[in-house]
Amino acid sequence: MSKDESGFAEFFQESWDPCVRAVAASTGDLLLAEEQVAEAFARAWTAWRKVSRHPAPRAWIVRTALNAGASWWRRRSRELPLDGHDVAAPSKGAAGLDTALLAAVRRLPGRQREVVVLRVFLDLDVEATARELGIAPGTVRAHLSRAVAALRSELAHANPTEADHVPH
Amino acid sequence: MSRTDPMTDSPELRELQEAMSGVAMPVRPPLEAITTRGRSHRRRRLSAVAGASVAGAAAGTALILGLTGLLGHAGVPKEVKTASFMIVSHANGTDTLTINPSELLNPSQLEGDLAQYGIPAEVTTGSICTSDPAPAGFAQVVSSSPAGPGTATPTSGAQPTITIDPSAIPAGTELSIGDFQLSSGPNAGEQQADFVLIDASSYTCSSTPPSSGILPSGYGPDDGIGLLYGGQSGS
Numbered sequence: 001m002s003k004d005e006s007g008f009a010e011f012f013q014e015s016w017d018p019c020v021r022a023v024a025a026s027t028g029d030l031l032l033a034e035e036q037v038a039e040a041f042a043r044a045w046t047a048w049r050k051v052s053r054h055p056a057p058r059a060w061i062v063r064t065a066l067n068a069g070a071s072w073w074r075r076r077s078r079e080l081p082l083d084g085h086d087v088a089a090p091s092k093g094a095a096g097l098d099t100a101l102l103a104a105v106r107r108l109p110g111r112q113r114e115v116v117v118l119r120v121f122l123d124l125d126v127e128a129t130a131r132e133l134g135i136a137p138g139t140v141r142a143h144l145s146r147a148v149a150a151l152r153s154e155l156a157h158a159n160p161t162e163a164d165h166v167p168h
Numbered sequence: 169m170s171r172t173d174p175m176t177d178s179p180e181l182r183e184l185q186e187a188m189s190g191v192a193m194p195v196r197p198p199l200e201a202i203t204t205r206g207r208s209h210r211r212r213r214l215s216a217v218a219g220a221s222v223a224g225a226a227a228g229t230a231l232i233l234g235l236t237g238l239l240g241h242a243g244v245p246k247e248v249k250t251a252s253f254m255i256v257s258h259a260n261g262t263d264t265l266t267i268n269p270s271e272l273l274n275p276s277q278l279e280g281d282l283a284q285y286g287i288p289a290e291v292t293t294g295s296i297c298t299s300d301p302a303p304a305g306f307a308q309v310v311s312s313s314p315a316g317p318g319t320a321t322p323t324s325g326a327q328p329t330i331t332i333d334p335s336a337i338p339a340g341t342e343l344s345i346g347d348f349q350l351s352s353g354p355n356a357g358e359q360q361a362d363f364v365l366i367d368a369s370s371y372t373c374s375s376t377p378p379s380s381g382i383l384p385s386g387y388g389p390d391d392g393i394g395l396l397y398g399g400q401s402g403s
Contacts, residue, residue, distance in 0.1 A: 009199050016196040021188050034194040038202060045206035047283045049368070050290075050342075054276065064280045067250055101180070101187055120185050134275055134293035151180040 008048050012041055015058050022062045022121035026113055028106050036065035043068075058122050059132045063114075104154035112147040115140055250274050278345075287332060288342040290366060295375045296346025298384045299367040302391045306365045308336040309343065310393060342368045346384075348377040364392035 016037070024033035040061045044051045054060045105113060111133075118124045118132060126144075130137040275291040282289045290297045310332055337343065344366040350358050362378060364387050378384045383392045 012199055012202060013196070017193045020193050021191070024191070024193075025184070025188050030191070030194065038197060038205070041202045042205035043280055043283070045203055047280070047288070050279070050283070050288060060276050060280070063274070063276055067274075067277050067280075099187055101184055105184065116181065116184070120181050121188065132276065148178045148180050151184075155180065 004048060004052075007052060008045055011044075011052070011057060015061060016041075018121055019058055019061045019065065022058075022117045023065045025102060025105060025121060026066060026117050028102060033065070036068050037061065039068045040065035056118075056122070056124055056128055056132050059118055059124060059128075062117065062122065063132075066114075100155060101151065104151050107154070108147055108150060112143045112150070115143040116147045119144060250277055275347075282343075288337065288368070289345055290342050290371070291345045291347070292373060293347045294349070295373045296348075296362050296364070296378065296384055297344045297366050297371045297373040298364060298386065299371045300386050302387045303338060303341045303365040303367055305336070305338045305341070306391045309338075309365060310363055338365070340368055341365045344371070346377075350377060361395045362392060363394075 019040070020030075020033050020037045023037055024030045027033055027036075043064055044057070044061060051057050051060050105116060108116065114133065115129060118129045119126075124132065126137045126140050130140045133140070275293055278291045279289050282291075332343065342365070344362075344364050346362045348360040348362075350356050350360055360377060362383065364384060374384075378394065383389070383394050
């Protein structure tokens, strides 16, 4: 096995789980995420010389997978609503992905969801996320703050505390 | 780094991380399945008719890259759409790549999709990657109409069209595409896209937009193409 091939093999072995996790969190569909990420790794293999030099190869995989998924859905003319965010409604059997928190992540605007996924699941810091998305670090922080606020609000509505029901 | 990090201060994001850590991931497929799939992509790419065209856009309209190829085959996307660009395969055998200048370009995704059409590219926003010396052969890879390669004219007048021939890209080189939002100078407020060749094993990237002639330093009129689009015509 050449050095290039072993490098890809190692990257594939170490990155499969976190990349599928990131894509599944974004789409809510574990089976689709598996297909999308496999497609992304196949593309990465054909362009490994370039992808290996990318500052964040896992981010390349995740973003390629998410975009492959968007076109996959359009080709298949699925009936599931995309909700204007290029995210499919979760399929049945996506065990563990149907929590209120993950549903709230899927309802985030596309850019906020992208920032959250890169930060939370790929451990990219603000600077790396900014470089990956081609935006300013301050903009990354703004997206992240808005996303956190949105998630907090959604969770509060989904899980009202007793204080919300104090009779007056 | 000492600045406040919303990540570490947010229980919601920590909970999200924990929630997904408890979900069993699908078993990783064998490496051979991935490489076999990749080889089939390569075969489809190599069978496509080489050629692509790029058109500079006037104010408020999109930059068009036209890709000529035998697309629409099984497994090749008929349409890829993101906020910043779209690739559409047409029934007449041509394919268009539309870049939306009002959205931030998605460099890594555009690179990946260009790669599917046999165009190795380094796409950057807010910077341009160059090599010293500039690789030869740009004129065989990229041609333009009506003015030919070199400095592009501002947004008024006929839209320039650029054609990219993937089969003519010299070994060891890649197409470098640098996209800038200009904030100063005579073209402030406009968007600038530069196309040059780079040595894939030796290049540097600069965040300084090329100034005079719209091409990077070290690149002559036959070594690249610069486009101005968006903003206000005649400004």
